[in-house]
Amino acid sequence: MIDFTSQDLEQMANKGIAKEKVLDQINTFKEGIPFVDLQNAAVVGNGIYRFTKDEEEELIKLYETRLKNLEVLKFVPASGAASRMFKALFAFLDSYDPEKETLESYLGRTGNKDIQKLSDGLEHMPFYESVMKRLPKDFKNEGEKVYRFVAELLGADAMNYGFYPKGLLPFHKYGEHTATPFEEHLKESASYASSSNKAKLHFTISEQHEDMFKSELEKVGERVSNDTGVTYTVGYSFQKPSTDTIAVDMENKPFRNQDGTVLFRPGGHGALIENLNEQDADIIFIKNIDNVAVMNDAQAVADSKKVLAGILLKVQEQAFSYAEKLDKEDLSEEEITAIASFLETKLNVKFNDRFNELTKKEKVAFLKDKINRPIRVCGMVKNEGEPGGGPFWIKNSEGEVSLQIVESAQIDMNNAAQVEILKNATHFNPVDLVCGIRDYKGHKYDLMKFVDPKQGFITDKTKDGKELKALELPGLWNGAMAHWNTIFVEVPLVTFNPVKTVTDLLKDSHQV
Structure with a gap:
């Protein structure tokens, strides 16, 4: 005790x-938190839809036709600090002295690939000119130039980009103008998440950055509105202190700070399910702050989002019709069979053999429970070596099989059978979700009722030189949505352009 x-x-x-x-x-x-029990990798034909061009055009038309009567929201998790993005650059500043060592020697000694990429592509960085204006014109060698560039970029008494939220860094350079991810999300929403020339966005941010985001909106909002013809409503929320989790020592006793207080840590992005639960709309698009492309790819990105929204509307319409029938409870056996078939083939609900042994009343109750859930349609891209959670069929502790987005940390890498299933995965999740969070009566679901608390993470950390264990809540698109009805759809790679390290900005998808 x-x-x-x-x-x-x-x-x-x-x-x-x-x-x-x-x-x-x-x-x-x-x-402890048990590993997930993988049954199969979700692949095209078994858990992932792949649509033909004609089918995609039909879904796009369906969404565009309905859009004027829909409340649409774009929800952007944006609380990530840029410090992790510059990790390799901070290491460079700590371990390189241009007075004592050449850049080639440093690269050979450390193998710091990001510094190699930065050196090779320096002039293609979106903030190159801004930094160079602040530096002397002459450098003794390439090592001094790169060192001074990085020091100016990250220095606390200089540009201090390591402190910035990732969403407010310059990502893309259009002539004389550089655009932040925040601005790109505004522009992007105009192409698929606006109705009657109005777009509504919600960003989850760190409280310390609120004034910075509001300042950015004041700076770019009017110009973006003029360019797109769309009026923007932007809301913000913070990760709640009540979602922090206790840290423990290696004996599972509360870890105490040096002042004797208990250490609580942020619960991870899974805590944002509470922020999402405070939003309400017919359709909610979810996309990470750093996943933006240059405007050359805007049409392809918009079309992909409309396809996902179209399939949501199409499936939701049938689900609502069946949910209404189930509420009346006067169903024939044929209708019950049809609803069960719809759940299994369109919403990926797995039925076990016991379902056929239930009474009619029990079947109706079971179907009601399964159909009255929020729906998420998730984009999946072919796996080409990028990190990210993948789509799998998993079995939970009650023996139920369902489609889930699974992170590698949730898989037992010492279990050969589970590793083999992991190897069979063909796609991964770019965090590209379209969500329906209302029932057929228009009432919003309480999203907290559909979380699986057993899909969190326990990680080892240190503080003040002491080991501790930390608890992350079930991830927003992992365990926090475990009991949603789930549809996976293959989307083109052009829709996935994350910036995990600063040199990702040198990829073609971020170059104008």
Whole structure:
């Protein structure tokens, strides 16, 4: 039994965290989180749809026809700091002295590929001219130039880009103008997430960056509106302190800071399910802040999103019709069979043999439970070596099989059979989701009821030189949406352009 002090309880109360919730988290550390049980990789023909050109055009037309009567929202997780994006550059500043070593020697000694790429493509970086204006014109050698460039870019008393949120860094250069991901998301939403010349976006950000985002909107909003003919409504929210999770020591006792307080840590992007739960719209597009392309690819990106929205509307219309019938409960056996077939073939709900043994009343109750759920349509791109969660059929602790987006950390890499299934994966998730969160009556679902708390992560960390264990909540598109009805659709690679390291900006998809 954990004995919390009055100071501990006050700390929890200030964060809005119940003592029982903390005890549950400590129990999770003790029990551990089981690996997922992979059944098969989801592939085209078994879990992933691939549409023909004609089918895509039909879905696009369906969405465009309905759009004027829909409330549409674009939800952008944007709280990521840029510090991880510049990790290799910070390492370079710490370990390179241009007065004592050539750049070639440093690269040979460290194998820092990002610095090699940066050196080779320096002039193609979107912020190249901004940085160079602040530097002297002459350099002794290439090593000094790169070093001074990086020092100016990241220095706390210089441009300080390492402090910036990733969403407000210059990503793309259009002539004299550079565009941030924030601006690109505004422009992009005009092409597929606007109705009656109005677009609504919501960004989840760090509270410390709120003024910076609002300033950026003031700076670019009017110009983007004039260019697109769209008026923007932009909202912001922060990850809630109540979603922080307790850290424990290696004996599963609360880890304490040097001042004696309990250490709580942010619960990861899975905490954002609470932010999403506060939104309401007919259709919600979800896309990460760093996944933006230059405007050359805007049409292909927009068409892909419309396809996903079209399939959502098409499936949702049938699901709503069946949900209404189920509420009346006066169904024939043929109707029950038709609804079960729809759930299995269109919403990927797996039925076990016990379903046929149920009474008619039990079947109706079962079907009601399965059909009255939020729906997510997820884009999947062919796996070409990029990191990212993948689509799989998994079995949960109740023996139910469902489609899920699974991260590699959730898979037991010591289990040869599970690794073999992992190797069979052909696609991965670019975080490209279109969501329907209302029932057939127009009421919004409580999304917190569809989370699988057993799909979180336990990770090893250190603080003040001491080892600790941290708990991440089920990921937003992983366990936080585990009990949604799920559809996977193959989308073109052009829709996936993440910037995980700064040198990703040198890829063709980010060059104008």
